[in-house]
Amino acid sequence: EPEVTQTPSHQVTQMGQEVILRCVPISNHLYFYWYRQILGQKVEFLVSFYNNEISEKSEIFDDQFSVERPDGSNFTLKIRSTKLEDSAMYFCASSALDETEAFFGQGTRLTVV
Amino acid sequence: GQQLNQSPQSMFIQEGEDVSMNCTSSSIFNTWLWYKQDPGEGPVLLIALYKAGELTSNGRLTAQFGITRKDSFLNISASIPSDVGIYFCAGPSGGGADGLTFGKGTHLIIQP
Numbered sequence: 001e002p003e004v005t006q007t008p009s010h011q012v013t014q015m016g017q018e019v020i021l022r023c024v025p026i027s028n029h030l031y032f033y034w035y036r037q038i039l040g041q042k043v044e045f046l047v048s049f050y051n052n053e054i055s056e057k058s059e060i061f062d063d064q065f066s067v068e069r070p071d072g073s074n075f076t077l078k079i080r081s082t083k084l085e086d087s088a089m090y091f092c093a094s095s096a097l098d099e100t101e102a103f104f105g106q107g108t109r110l111t112v113v
Numbered sequence: 114g115q116q117l118n119q120s121p122q123s124m125f126i127q128e129g130e131d132v133s134m135n136c137t138s139s140s141i142f143n144t145w146l147w148y149k150q151d152p153g154e155g156p157v158l159l160i161a162l163y164k165a166g167e168l169t170s171n172g173r174l175t176a177q178f179g180i181t182r183k184d185s186f187l188n189i190s191a192s193i194p195s196d197v198g199i200y201f202c203a204g205p206s207g208g209g210a211d212g213l214t215f216g217k218g219t220h221l222i223i224q225p
Contacts, residue, residue, distance in 0.1 A: 004155075033212050033213075035212065035213075041217075042201070042215045042216065042217045042218060043150075043156060043201065043203075043213075043215040044215070045206065045211075045212030045213060045214065045215075046212070047212070048211060048212050055211070056206075056211050056212065058212070091155050091156070100144065100161070101144075101146055101158050101161040102146075102158075102213060103158060104148075104155035104156045104157070104158075105155050106154055106155045107153075107154070107155045109153075
């Protein structure tokens, strides 16, 4: 069964460093998303991406964040200068159509120290 | 922004019992999704609802989309240990390629 894959599963980084989280969405999907989940809290939307551009972003997704689809299969989230409060699980998701079910990856646990 | 309110926050039940949880919103959603999340894992889609009043089953799970499009319930029949986890309702935030708004989840705990 097709699935969304994310790498790495865990990332520890020092405050101020740049990190890139990687995702391979389901191959025939057109909409791509990044979400964040701080430990013990709900899943929060960060950004959606369609037709090679950002479609929508939340207030969490500030200038420190960027997304890219560098080729036909990968979708990345970059955090330019990590802060302690960026520590969270980051989930990539994809969907075939707008406003339909989104399928999530297993997540990357980011720890900023 | 839109908010989804889930209840109860947590449930402690005995194996074999039926479970019912719900989700309400102050605004209309065009799609209603139910996800389950195990510790350290990503949310897994259980059921998707698209039509007001729609009742959909997936094995022992049944979910309904409220007539007003502002609420939904999820029932689990004859619970088993692997049903333990956090159940989230979610819906698209608005038009276009919007992300999902998630509820805070219902934590299901099954006592042997």
